[in-house]
Amino acid sequence: MQYQVNTGRHRCAGLTLLELVTTLAISGIMLSLAVPAMSALSGNNARVSATNTLVRHLQLARSEAVTRGRVTILCPSPGGRSCSDSTSWEQGYILVLDSNNNRSADSGDTLVRVFQGLDERIAISSTAGRKRILFNPLGMSPGYNLTLSFCDRQQVVEPRAVILSNTGRPRLSETRPDGSPIQCS
DSSP states (O other), X not given: OOOOOOOSOOOOOOXXXXXXXXHHHHHHHHHHHXXXXXXXXXXXXXXXXXXXXXXXXXXXXXXXXXXXXXXXXXXXXXXXXXXXXXXXXXXEEEEEEOTTOSSSXXXXXXXXXEEEOOOTTEEEEEOTTOSSEEXXXXXXXXXXXXXXXXXXXXXXXXXXXXXXXXXXXXXXXXXXXXXXXXXXX
8 A cells, every 4th residue: 555645835725806806796796685675574574563463453352342242442542541532553552441331442441451562664544534443242343444554664565454344354455445555654
């Protein structure tokens, strides 16, 4: 068995300036493509999360009205104590059991749930005339259909709407009930 001994000089191979610049250029291009996609992904996740949370609270309000045999009220409430006179829902909302049956949330009513807004990126607004949502003991929401619009403040993702029918059933939509586009202010 013979062993071959290499007596020649080895040159250490390194990274040339051209290779480094090429690698950095490719990395920069890849990063410039990834950042907008990440922003859209983040906005979409925020919108979906806000939509699912509000729909879950609509279903809870309806369920509580049927279970307890009383009117429940879901309304915007930035402080978590009383209903505000606003159509803006992103700062939080409350679920109230209307104990005295006067169809408004006041001090004698039972506070069932308080939700404080999580993501400031999504603006949630309701139809101009509907500042609160009532569910009667049959699970219906009297009045006309309510549209809750979910808009990305950065305008990266398309807006969506939750439309609540008089029967109390929420549905997700890409347009307003009449088919027109969702308006974000």
